[in-house]
Amino acid sequence: MTIPLVAGATLRLLELPARADAAPSPLIRAYTAVRNASLAEETGRTDDAVTAETMLPLLYSDADVARTQWYIERGGEVIGCVPLNVYQDDDAATAMGTIALLRKHWGQGIGTAALSHVEHFARDKGLRKLLCWNEHHEQGAVGTVPSPTGFGTVPNDHTARFLQRHGFTLEQIERASTLVWDPTTRRRLQDLHADAVAHATDYRIVQWMLPTPEEFIDGYAWLKSRMSTDVPDAELGMPIETWDADRVRRHDARYAGKGETVQVTAAEHIATGELCAFNELVIDQHPTSKTDQRDTLVLSGHRGHRLGMLLKTAGLLSWREQHPDSPHVMTYNAEENRPMLSINEAIGFAPIAYEGAWKKVLR
Incomplete structure (x- = not known):
């Protein structure tokens, strides 16, 4: 064609x-x-x-x-x-x-x-709906475009003007941040982790590398499904995802097909055995590649116990042992997701760029 x-x-x-x-x-x-x-x-x-x-x-x-x-x-x-x-x-x-x-x-x-x-x-x-995410920069920008969430703006650059001209609306801003490993990083992570452990006495850390072990597959599926309902979505209207064990297996196989290594760090509620929070770290087959921090979520009923900090510090500390040559970790968060941004900032993540999340409703 x-x-x-x-x-x-x-x-x-x-x-x-x-x-x-x-x-x-x-x-x-x-x-x-x-x-x-x-x-x-x-x-x-x-x-x-x-x-x-x-x-x-x-x-x-x-x-x-x-x-x-x-x-x-x-x-x-x-x-x-x-x-x-x-x-x-x-x-x-x-x-x-x-x-x-x-x-x-x-x-x-x-x-x-x-x-x-x-x-x-x-x-x-x-x-009925088209979505796109684009990074925006000051070069060639004419003013800014404010986020309707009230959190942040993006430069009104060539891409932003193109999207607006063709009927797309800015719905949300995502912050791209990096953690660069330096001589102080490990000690900072250890201190933050110890503090989180003291506040999360009803939970324990469980960790695995993909493919997901059968004992965790149903709990992981439930957590992945909540990523489409429990994270800030502004007015994007992302589809609500249905996850089961088969979808987790397809998810794991897709990463394997790309030759990527994935570590999942989860929090298990000791009294019930429920997996109630998780964090993912990903790297490709090259040991000097950057690390991507992907999905992170704490179920709403388990918030307030510093589980986000517990997971991220535990994951990063073990990851560094396995991948010492990966120079930095990159992550994306909605600009209105202050709880997660606060954790990242305390760990040492610094913003390097901002993405606009754009939507067009098809008539």
Whole structure:
């Protein structure tokens, strides 16, 4: 399928090999290279770059997300990536996507034409809402865009103006923060952990590496399901996710397919045996890569016992023993999530960037 856009550009459906474990085709390698380059242009960082071998398994649909990818071609070269991921929860009415176009091709109507096709495709599929997350910067900004939550603003840069021009509204701001390991980090974590232990006497830490052990799989599934209901969502209206043991196994297999290592640190309520809080740390196969802190949640009925601090410090201390060459840890939090931000700040995380979470309701 080839769709003419403007300025000599075309939009083409990305064809995938029959198997996710196949060798990446030259087209997949070009798509990955443009994805990495566009992300580096947006963020100024390269630590989220992936290889084509890692990217390929991420492109396939599964029972939880239906994935479609197009690429933008001009003059025989790939110049943009257009992924659209449709969440299968909540009647498959919500999708997340982006137009990742190399900067030298901006301002010629290519992104606008590609977005028009994506919206037409989404409406035909019965989608009612498009979501996207973009990092924003001062360069080229004209003022700021305030968050409707009342917490923070983002620069009204080229991307923000593009999204607003095409009917997207800013719903939430996420803070990107990093913890850089230095000679003081371990002692600070140990002190904070000891204090948290003293306040969480009704709980104990349990920890595992994916794949999830059978004894924890149901509790982990419940905690993962609460990530879609118990974290600040502003007016994004993220789909409520249903998790069971099979979905956890698919989740674990997806990480394994990417060659990533995942540590889960959870809090177990001693009296009931309930898993009531968890934290995830992730690294790829390269020992000097950054670490990603992914989901962290304390169930509402167990808050007020410093479980967030307990989990994060326990996880980071054990993680450092296993991955001493990972230089820093990166995490994202809603700017209105003051309890979690306070924990991160005490640990030593510092903000490095801000993302806007944008939504468009399809009519």
